[in-house]
Amino acid sequence: MPPENLRIGVFVCDCGSNIAGAVDTQALRAYAENLPGVAVAVRNKYTCADPGQQEIQRAIYEHNLNRVVVASCSPTSYEAIFRQCIEGAGLNPYLLEMANIREHCSWVTPGDREAATRKAKDIVKVAVARAHWLYPQDEEQIPVTDAAMVIGGGVAGIQAALDLADAGHKVYLVEKKASIGGIMAQLDKVYPDIECSI
Amino acid sequence: MMDVGRHPNIELLTHAEVEDVSGYVGNFRARVRKKARYVDEGECTACGDCAAVCPVVVPDEYQIGLGSRKAIHIPFPQAVPSAYIVAADECLGQNPIACGKCIEACEKKCIDFDMQDELLDLEVGAIIVATGMEVYDPTAVDEYGYARFPNVVTSMEFERLISTGGPLEGHFARPGDLTRPKHIGFIQCVGSRTQDPERGYPYCSNTCCMNTVKDAQYLKDNYPDTEITVFYMDLRTFGKGFEELLMRTKSNGVRYIRGLPGEVREDPASGNLRVTVENTTANRLETHEFDMLVLSVGGKPATNTEAIRQMVSLSKSPSGFLKEAHPKLRPVDTPTKGVYIAGAAESPKDVRESVTQASAAASHAAILLNKSRFAVEAITAVVDEDLCKMCGQCAGVCPFGAIHWEKKSVAHITSAACSGCGTCAAECKFGAIEMRHFSDQAMYAQLDAILDEDPSQKVVTFACNWCSYAGADTAGVARMAYPPNARIIRTMCSGRVNPEFIWYAFKKGAPVVLVSGCHYVDCHYIDANRSTTRRLDGLWDGLEKQGLRPDRLLLEWCSAAEGPRWQTIMTEAEKKRASVSPEEVERTRELLASARVPSPRNPKESDENQDAEFACMRCGHEWAGYFSANLERTCPQCRSNSVRWLRTSR
Numbered sequence: 001m002p003p004e005n006l007r008i009g010v011f012v013c014d015c016g017s018n019i020a021g022a023v024d025t026q027a028l029r030a031y032a033e034n035l036p037g038v039a040v041a042v043r044n045k046y047t048c049a050d051p052g053q054q055e056i057q058r059a060i061y062e063h064n065l066n067r068v069v070v071a072s073c074s075p076t077s078y079e080a081i082f083r084q085c086i087e088g089a090g091l092n093p094y095l096l097e098m099a100n101i102r103e104h105c106s107w108v109t110p111g112d113r114e115a116a117t118r119k120a121k122d123i124v125k126v127a128v129a130r131a132h133w134l135y136p137q138d139e140e141q142i143p144v145t146d147a148a149m150v151i152g153g154g155v156a157g158i159q160a161a162l163d164l165a166d167a168g169h170k171v172y173l174v175e176k177k178a179s180i181g182g183i184m185a186q187l188d189k190v191y192p193d194i195e196c197s198i
Numbered sequence: 199m200m201d202v203g204r205h206p207n208i209e210l211l212t213h214a215e216v217e218d219v220s221g222y223v224g225n226f227r228a229r230v231r232k233k234a235r236y237v238d239e240g241e242c243t244a245c246g247d248c249a250a251v252c253p254v255v256v257p258d259e260y261q262i263g264l265g266s267r268k269a270i271h272i273p274f275p276q277a278v279p280s281a282y283i284v285a286a287d288e289c290l291g292q293n294p295i296a297c298g299k300c301i302e303a304c305e306k307k308c309i310d311f312d313m314q315d316e317l318l319d320l321e322v323g324a325i326i327v328a329t330g331m332e333v334y335d336p337t338a339v340d341e342y343g344y345a346r347f348p349n350v351v352t353s354m355e356f357e358r359l360i361s362t363g364g365p366l367e368g369h370f371a372r373p374g375d376l377t378r379p380k381h382i383g384f385i386q387c388v389g390s391r392t393q394d395p396e397r398g399y400p401y402c403s404n405t406c407c408m409n410t411v412k413d414a415q416y417l418k419d420n421y422p423d424t425e426i427t428v429f430y431m432d433l434r435t436f437g438k439g440f441e442e443l444l445m446r447t448k449s450n451g452v453r454y455i456r457g458l459p460g461e462v463r464e465d466p467a468s469g470n471l472r473v474t475v476e477n478t479t480a481n482r483l484e485t486h487e488f489d490m491l492v493l494s495v496g497g498k499p500a501t502n503t504e505a506i507r508q509m510v511s512l513s514k515s516p517s518g519f520l521k522e523a524h525p526k527l528r529p530v531d532t533p534t535k536g537v538y539i540a541g542a543a544e545s546p547k548d549v550r551e552s553v554t555q556a557s558a559a560a561s562h563a564a565i566l567l568n569k570s571r572f573a574v575e576a577i578t579a580v581v582d583e584d585l586c587k588m589c590g591q592c593a594g595v596c597p598f599g600a601i602h603w604e605k606k607s608v609a610h611i612t613s614a615a616c617s618g619c620g621t622c623a624a625e626c627k628f629g630a631i632e633m634r635h636f637s638d639q640a641m642y643a644q645l646d647a648i649l650d651e652d653p654s655q656k657v658v659t660f661a662c663n664w665c666s667y668a669g670a671d672t673a674g675v676a677r678m679a680y681p682p683n684a685r686i687i688r689t690m691c692s693g694r695v696n697p698e699f700i701w702y703a704f705k706k707g708a709p710v711v712l713v714s715g716c717h718y719v720d721c722h723y724i725d726a727n728r729s730t731t732r733r734l735d736g737l738w739d740g741l742e743k744q745g746l747r748p749d750r751l752l753l754e755w756c757s758a759a760e761g762p763r764w765q766t767i768m769t770e771a772e773k774k775r776a777s778v779s780p781e782e783v784e785r786t787r788e789l790l791a792s793a794r795v796p797s798p799r800n801p802k803e804s805d806e807n808q809d810a811e812f813a814c815m816r817c818g819h820e821w822a823g824y825f826s827a828n829l830e831r832t833c834p835q836c837r838s839n840s841v842r843w844l845r846t847s848r
Contacts, residue, residue, distance in 0.1 A: 002639075074671045075688070076663075094576060094635055103674030104686055108765075115682040122648065122656075122685055129647035133640035137576030142614045144224035145323040146567050151216055151506055156541020156552040156559075157328035158202055163560035164326075165207035169567050172320050173202060174230055175212045176502060179277035181199055182330050183542075186260065186354060188361035190549050191412035192439035194419070197549070198199060198276050 002132040006037040009065040010124060011056055013047035013072035015102055022106035024117045028071070031121045035128045039063045047072050048081060056082070057089040066091070067131040071099035071124045092136035099127035149174060154182025203278040211318070212239075212279060215502075219325070219509040222600070222615035223536030224572045228320045234313040236284035237270070241308035244272055244280045248300035248309060256288050258365075261358050264373065265365030270300050270309075275363060284309070324536050324563040327520060328556065329506055331497035331542035334389030339397050342385060342493055347464040348374035349471060350491045353384075353409055360416065370421065372490040374469040379489035380423060383473055384410045385459055386430040390496035401517050403496030404546040407434045410494045411444050418450040427453045427486060429475055437550070455479070462491060497546040510537050511598050513724045519545045521719070530559040533617065533724050534598060535572075538562050577618035577635045577690060583608045585630035592622035592631055595693075597724035619723035620694030624733065625798075636689060638696070645703050648685040653707035654783060657684045657771045660699070662692045662727075665716035668758035673768075676761045680768035683775060684712070691715065693726035697733050700751065701795045704741075704786050709778035710750050712771050717755040718830040727755075728827060732798040738815065738842045740796025744789045749815040750778060752840045755830065770816055770838070799843070801827050809847040815840035822847070 010032040014020035025043055033041035040063045044052045047070055059065060068086050072078065075098040083093035101120040109116035146169055150161045153175030161173040173180070184190075187197040202208055214232040221227045237248075254269035269288040272281070290297035301309050333354050336344045344350045349372045351359065362368035372379045386406060389398035410428055417424045426447075433454065435444045448454070459475040465487075473486045499518040507514060511534045513521040520539050523531035530538050540559035541552040566572065579600075581592075586608040593603035600615035601622060609631075611622075623631040623638070632638065648656055661667040667688050673680070689695060692715025703711050713730060721727045731753070738748040752774065754767045810825035816838035823831075831841035 074667075074674075076668055076671060100671075100686075103671040104684075105682075107674035107677050108680055108768075109682045110677065110679055112682070119682040126644045126647040126685060126687070129643040130640045133637055133643050134635070137634055139573040139576050140578075140613050141571040141573055142222075142224050144566060144569055144572050145226075145321050147320070147322045148324040148326060148563050148567060149216075149226070149228050149230075149320055149322040150326045150328055152328035152330055152541070152543065153202075153210075153212065154328060154330040154541060154552070155549050156330065156543075156547075156556040157326070158199060159553045159556035160326045160328055160540045160560040160563075161208055162201055162205065163557050164564060164567070165205045167560070167564045169207065169564060171205075171208045172228075172230070172322065173208055173210050174214050174216055175210070176215055177273065178213045178235065178283040179273040179279070180202060180210070180212065181274070181277070183333070183354075184549055184552075185199070185274060185276070186262070186357060187549075188357045188364070189412060189416055191408045192437070192443045194412055194416055 006067060006132060007039040007063060007065050008037045008067040008069060008128060008131050009056070009059050009063060010035070010038055010041040010069045010071060010128065011047050011052070011059075012041065012043045012124070013052070013070065014043065014045045015072060016045065019072070019102050019106045022109055022113065022116045023101060023120045024113060027117055028101075028120050028124065032071070032124050032128070035125055037067070037132055038128060039065060048078050053082075053085045056085055060086065060089040060091060067095050067097070067134060069097045069099055069124065069127045069131050071101050071120070071127065073102040074098070074100045074104070094137040095134050097127045097131045097134060099124045146170065147172070152182070153177075153180030155184040157182070199276065199278045203280075210279065213283065216506060216509065222612055224323045224566065224614065226322050226325055226536065228322060228325070230318045230320060232316040232318060234286070234315050235281070236286065236309060236311055236313050237282045238308035238310060239279045239281035241306050242281035243306065244282060246272075247303045247305065248282055251299040251303045253297065253299065254288050254290060256285070261365045262355050264355060264358050324538065324566050325510060326538045326540055326559050326563055327506055327510065327512070327543055328540040329500045329503040329543040331546055332500050334398060334495045334498050336388045336493045336495055339388055339493075341461050342388065342459070342491070343462045343464060343471070344493055347462070347471060349379070349464075349469050349489065350462065350493065353406065353413070353492055353494045356413060356492045360413075372469075377489075378421070381425050381488045382417065382427075382490050382492065383471070383486060383488040384413070384426070384428045384492045384494055386410060386428065386494045387458065388493040388495045389498070391431070398496065399498060399517060401546075402434065405548045406494040406496055408437070408440055408443070408548065410492070411435065411440070411447055413492070414447045414452045415443060415450070418447065418452065425451070427455060427488070429455050429458055429473075431456065431458055455484075497542060500543065503543055510534055511724060512537065512539075513721070515545075516719060517545070519543065523722070530555055530562055533722060535617070536566060572614070574614050575618065577633065578613040578616040579611050579618070579620065579622050580632050580634060581609050581611055582630045582632060585628050587628050587630070591625050591627070595621050595625045595726070595729050597621070597726050617723055619691035619726040620689060621691060621723070621726040621729045624694055624696040625729065633694065636694060641687065641699050642702065644687045645699065645706065649703065649706040649708055654709055654778075654780060655683055656708065657710050657712055657775050658703045658708045659684045659686045659712045659771070660692065660695045660714065661686050661688055662715040663688055663690045664722040665720055665758050666692070666714035666754070666756040666764070669756040669760045669764040672758060672761035673764040678761055678765040680765045681772035683772050684768055691721070691723045691726045692730040693723060695730060695733070697737055697795050697798070700737055701790060704750070705790045707783050707787060709783055710752065710771055710775045712752040712754065712767070714754045714756055714767065717757055718828065720757055725828070729798070731831070732800055735799035735843050736796040739799060743796075744793055746786055746789060747782070748842060749818070749840070750774065752815055752838070755839045774816070801825070805846045811844040811847065813842045813844055814838055815842055820844075
């Protein structure tokens with residue numbers, strides 16, 4: 001079962017007219033407010049702008065939210081930003097879910113406000129349903145050995161090894177042949193300046 | 199090169215091969231065999247006294263067989279390390295009675311025939327794969343007469359012939375009679391840009407045009423009386439200073455003729471070469487005579503790259519070169535965290551490009567190494583040890599080797615090596631693997647939310663984070679309208695889609711289910727989406743067995759750039775949805791209520807590379823083709839990937 005006392009905040013974004021031009025965001029906000037587990041639904045002109053993000057943080061404090069759904073654009077654009085935003089208000093970043101009502105809805109459903117709004121409601125409903133099953137996650141911190149192995153001692157391997165070594169890292173350069181140099185060492189001259197290869 | 203030899207932070211291991219790599223980002227363990235050199239490289243002064251007395255003379259590979267060396271030799275004068283090596287398979291023997299002349303000649307006593315291979319275990323945080331390319335051998339392109347006519351050479355052999363460090367010590371001559379050639383022809387694209395696999399590779403090798411232009415200018419600078427003709431199909435001089443160099447050669451009288459020769463014949467008396475070519479600019483058949491002909495050969499993936507690729511779990515492009523994590527945004531990263539690629543191992547490159555990419559790879563590796571700790575995104579797989587039945591199926595499908603399993607033991611996942619694709623969770627029949635952040639419960643909750651109301655109007659769509667979801671984004675950015683019926687569930691990989699989810703959706707009244715992901719070559723989890731195909735093959739069979747239309751389950755691959763393709767996929771899926779009657783959906787609910795979820799259909803080894811029959815689940819087209827588990831299937835009629843493998847013809 002999902003955790004009890006779920007308090008989900010839904011933040012519906014107009015994205016100027018990008019979403020609001022095709023979707024009835026007022027109706028969408030009202031719909032979202034009545035979805036199971038939702039404590040508050042807020043509509044914003046630009047949720048990603050500073051005032052929009054501050055609104056999310058304020059709502060987290062005021063309504064004691066423990067899950068956040070942002071109904072706006074693709075997570076590939078803004079998930080990282082909104083994760084930071086809710087983390088700033090004390091929530092684990094994995095408690096965020098995005099409902100993509102722009103790229104997957106308003107932008108591809110022109111001229112049919114009713115159908116676009118119906119689809120947007122479903123997208124938000126699905127995101128809220130998923131939010132019920134989000135849990136705080138800790139990112140495992142793995143120690144890093146400060147050394148690199150470069151496989152191949154041609155010009156690329158040589159350059160990579162030198163750069164890493166110059167940056168202060170230990171480098172093992174492994175070359176199959178008896179000398180480094182690779183194909184470069186077999187060339188007499190190289191273009192465009194016709195200079196020696198070695 | 200010398201900087202490498204003396205850099206305090208670099209340990210140079212030559213005559214060495216990586217035998218095994220284990221571990222994960224930040225914590226790799228590599229076993230390296232440093233083969234016996236039989237010469238103490240720290241003590242050797244490269245005086246050459248040993249080689250002077252060595253009686254074994256063999257072709258010198260550095261001079262591509264155009265010169266000779268001894269069994270004990272230095273690879274080339276500027277070699278790093280600057281030390282001799284004994285080619286053990288050529289040496290007459292360590293027994294002083296058999297030979298042992300070099301041991302006597304070496305004043306510093308640094309030759310040791312008792313030297314053994316050393317096995318080194320390296321612990322490293324990052325790996326850069328820079329295994330390079332090899333030069334194409336043009337013997338197969340028989341009409342050019344390479345290996346039959348002594349004055350037909352490759353562009354690499356030409357480098358050695360003009361080099362002061364070459365076998366002729368800078369006294370440039372043709373191999374046939376050691377006279378200086380006055381008329382030289384160059385033939386471009388040898389082994390490149392051909393659709394005939396017997397005669398090379400389909401890709402452009404990138405470096406050969408400019409290499410020829412450089413050679414032509416070099417000849418004009420040093421032997422101005424040389425007449426040079428270059429035969430080409432396109433001249434690709436796209437880099438900084440490249441076009442200028444081409445123009446310089448033209449103003450110096452180098453002729454460029456568009457057209458690749460069809461035939462080369464040798465005049466046995468003179469050793470000269472008669473070339474027949476269709477000059478496609480002048481539209482006429484021409485014959486040219488040359489003293490020497492240079493075949494501008496392309497590059498191919500280095501033989502050893504494949505072994506390394508498997509050791510560190512990398513993917514490869516159709517060309518066989520290593521595949522980058524993203525062609526534009528992450529060109530030096532790989533799907534395996536902590537492993538980077540540089541140079542011609544990724545695609546044929548010249549020196550400047552190789553150096554640029556190497557610096558980029560080094561900087562990405564340095565970003566990792568500069569951190570004392572690396573945070574793993576919390577989307578990894580977790581085994582429930584109480585539910586694990588110790589079958590090991592999960593370990594078999596993990597593209598990253600992140601699952602350790604031994605008989606009679608529960609599976610163990612190294613989360614640092616796990617990339618979170620979820621194909622293990624989809625493979626587990628016992629529900630014993632849970633994906634953090636992409637849990638089964640969340641998936642079912644999403645399916646419920648989609649199908650609770652008006653299921654008949656919905657197209658349940660699974661889309662992978664990297665390609666098809668992003669392809670849908672691209673369609674949106676380009677405002678490509680399509681029917682509003684799709685409901686997308688995002689997964690990291692299509693490999694996450696457990697057949698149980700699809701079965702559940704049909705049981706809940708879904709008229710159509712669409713699974714989408716990356717094209718085979720684009721899979722961000724190496725080959726996890728091959729498992730998606732196996733599972734859908736099983737489901738198509740299973741639906742049919744239940745008396746249901748298998749074509750209600752669709753499969754599509756769509757890259758992040760293919761917005762128009764996504765629009766088509768959506769439009770076609772909606773057509774399919776509209777074709778499903780309410781009675782059909784009702785019958786599905788009844789029939790699947792107690793039916794078991796079909797298992798994946800796993801191809802047998804004997805199915806591989808066999809003639810087979812396929813059917814398109816989108817358009818209904820059936821055809822005979824060729825089966826390979828690694829071959830992306832596409833309907834020849836409608837370009838859909840909803841291609842069901844019916845049977846292999848035996």
